[in-house]
Amino acid sequence: MSNTVIKETMISADVLVVGAGIAGITSSVELSEIGKKVILIEKNPFIGGRVLQMNKYFPKMCPPSCGIEINLKRLRNNPGIRIFTLSEVRMIEGVEGDYTVLIEKKPRFVNDNCTSCKLCEQVCPVERKNEFNFNLNKTKAVYLPFDSAYPSSYVIDHDTCKGVSCSECVKVCSYNAIDLEEKEERFELKVGAIIWATGWSSYDAKKLIDLGFGIYPNVVTNTIFERISSPNGHTNGKIVRPSDSQQDNKLIKSFAFVQCAGSRDENHLPYCSSVCCLASMKQAHYIREQYPDAEIYLYFIDVRSPGRLEDFFTNLQTDNKVFVNRGKIARIRENKSNSNLIIEAENTLTGELITREVEMVILAVGMVPNVDGVDIINKSLDENGFIRRDNQYGIIGAGVATGPCDVSTTVKEAAGAAMMALKILGRE
């Protein structure tokens, strides 16, 4: 604890929003725009969450940063919101209307003076794995999480930074923005309502041992595929097979999407992750943009494109090199000679085994809620880790923390969560 500064002052606000993804940001700006004081905390050094790792949204094929930009504008223009990044909830006590919350804030080592001028990055001698790109490339130990990151200030990775003995970044910063001796802080909040919007992570695809992720390089997950397809990703948006060099410009001729990779499976996730069908269809569009002639095979148990999103599926089927198949993929093997994949689908009724060789496989891996260790929250979860709507502690869930859903549903829920908070807080 010697490295922790415990702040005596108590910060009061109307609402605490935990998690600054699209759900948390939405709840925060909505509430602040009717005059409520909001504290928004985020464990990452940036806000925006999971959607910022996505290339486009279905069904409009528009970039997520577009909506985030508008929301950031709302947020920046609003003095009613205080944001703490690199922060997590350590304890919650009290009841609806009167909570005391303990927050732990990790040091960023870079303060608000930072102008993101880049000089520190140029002199930093060490590198770290870039988890924003699923460790597929590296950044310096002092880094901007991604191009349009907000707060638009650098952050230092404590684990890789050589510390005070190096101090190259400190020497080059003209703005007094770096403090390598910054300490972790702990402080208490007093709030009337808590919105829990901690989002999701991908199910660990390595647990799907028959599907070859982590063994065969050309089996990737849907979230990694988003980074491969994104202009701000490690391949600058060029879809290349991990086994191939980016410079080769090799034409990829065939892709397969394996749906329900871990979802709807009692050995893994018993629930449906709701978005993976549409996400794969969207990713088929990414492929088509870059590879007009590639064959794209999708293997579904059931195709789930609810409501008007059905149009997105209908539209995809007009592509005569997109093949929609029913069946669960039983196994994936590698053709050692060319790093292609041989997928085996089993017809569950006839027992017939169908095989197909493709050059790249995308596993449509499901969503797992990010579960925090805080007591009250743990007691509010169902067996799958989602916040129960009928929880006993007045915790208001929003977004995927309450169940798998797409962005539009998340945003609606986040506004609904704001309403629930307003009911607790009252008008003035």
Add this chain to the structure above:
Amino acid sequence: MAIETKLGLFICSGCEISNCINIENLAATISKEAKIPLVVTNQFLCGSEAISKIKQDIAEQELNRVVIAGCSARTKIEEFDFSDISTDILTERVNIRELVAWSHTPNDEETQSLAEDYIKMGIAKARNSEPPEPFIQETSNNVLIIGGGISGLNSSLSVAEAGYRAILVEKEDALGGWLSKWKSSIPHNFPFTSLEKNDITDLINRVEKHPNIKIYKSSVVEKISGQPGQFIATIKNGSLNEENIGSVVLATGWKPYNANKLSHLGFGIYQNVVTNVMIEEMVKSGEGIKKPSDGKRPNSIAFIQCAGSRDENHLPYCSAVCCRTSLKQALYVNEKDRETKIFILYKDIRTPGESELFYKQVQQEENIFLTKGEVSSIVEDNNELVITLKDTLFGEDVIVRSEMVVLATGMVPSTYVDLFEEKGEDKLTSDGKKEAAGAEQGAKILNLTYRQGTDLPTLKYGFPDSHFICFPYETRRTAIYAAGCVREPMDSKCAENDALGASFKAIQAIELISQGKALLPRVGDESYPEFFLQRCTQCKRCTEECPFGTLDEDDKGTPKPNPNRCRRCGICMGACPERIVNFKNYSVHSISSMIKSLELPDEDDEKYRILGFVCENDAYPALDLSGLKRQQFDAAIRFITVRCLGSVNTIWINDALSNGFDGVLLLGCKHGDDYQCHFIKGSELANKRMENVQEKLKQLALEPQRVKIETIAIDDYSRIPSVINKFVESVKEVGQNPYKGM
């Protein structure tokens, strides 16, 4: 101008700006040419010392215009906000970091001139703009909620419990909507395995008892006149009642797809083919599920999914809940006994999220058989219905014999007018899209007295807004929000959540409007368009082109503004050929003054000058990010940021060309079906107006290449240099503007 402007210019030399631009020369030139007494340079302008010095200068010199030349206005917003000193201060940010120093050749004459020009334009804008004065009038705290089903009830209760007043209008004589016709609900809570009690009666009781809710039953909305914050709703229930209304939630729900159109599935032909709604009614009545032919319980029953849904001849979309409804109804059958053979015939079973657990549970029932396939025919044979399924998992056709068939029919929004029913015309096709003008063709529910139509403009298939993924409550009628199944097919829990969100937005609209502030996307903007009507020629462009139906018209066609309906995009300003529509801080004149503030190089200098208009929502951030990446592009272009490309008045293009610019480039959002324009029609209108511009170019004998619109999304920043450089090249190909120096 009412008050004399006193302007101070503060230039930052930090972030390597001074490595690229000679700041001393810059300050001296500007001070001389733009006649500014106070020019301050600082190498760390956003630092706290410099900021307090600026604040001191503002106070001592009584400045009312502050021009900050440094980083992009998207950064350091709090630092350069001086509104706490006085609301009379107008701050203009000039971006010489991302747009100049970080994206152009250091210490180059052209780069220096670019920085000078940006600052001159910023000064011109500051001098020719005024701080906005919000439009504030007394507003009503009442939210009108139309529809007393699950969505309307939850909206009303939320509004009331939050301390506002709900006016609930229901056309039937009882509240509850469809839910009051259902016995049980599909499971919405963990463990999602059994049917849940339908608690609609409790909800109705709570609504009926709440003092903040006024209920009109057997009533319809005859008329809504006025504007948000000040609507007057006329409610008809025999008599006419007027209510003051601040904002509106449209929660009129859905109707079942007309099963009479499903004769191919035997409805209307075979007595024992019924719909899922009929099953609910049988169960709710207590009589139980009986065959219409003989009133006996069936020994077998088959549910046909997607009856009319996911079908290009009927409803091309999925109705989202029918799978779970059939699973529920199968359990209704099993509540009596487990002897009945139950078939559920589906294309895909759709049980999203944790409702998959419900599906798993039903699969375990021994008498329920789930079979995948598409129904190819259905005929009656010996008191049984014979259903043939194709496209099954077996690869061959499957025959199912059942005494009774339930069609899982889908949902149609209440806003949809079925021309087949109304007029005998069948227009239910996949492109049932209606634009603003076509709103009249939708159901008349709101009966707005708007020039652009009585109701919310609808999207494909007759659903009202929203088109936006990130902002699902955005509609094209300010402060009117759709909630529940009128908006898209959804289950009752989703409808409840949706109602909470929509009613929150309705409350927020009231709060913001009462302070004279704009709603999304320019939340908090206090400016609004003012019309100098003496010069209006009644051309009606503004009244027709406003995406939000802001303007009404008098008999002559003169626009009647309604500032509270306005979203401050400036499309009316862009539309007006007489230039009579202006905002205090964004006007035809202020932008023209920016263009005219520049002295362009002579023809002999062989230097090209391009004017760029860039949409602040997506294209401008893309420019910023391009700078952040240190991507280099041609120094010939000077950008002016606009609220939307739709706000670009073509006079600016004329001004640019007559002032000697060699070309004009507009960067904005995608238009068309999947438009990304935050003001719906802005970029589309800008494209249309370009046709007139091209006509004008022809008249002036100027080459068409000189003016161009490019679509730039926010993540297109790596394309920025090539888009700009290519345009500059194409202008260079046609040569300098012949009007230069004239």
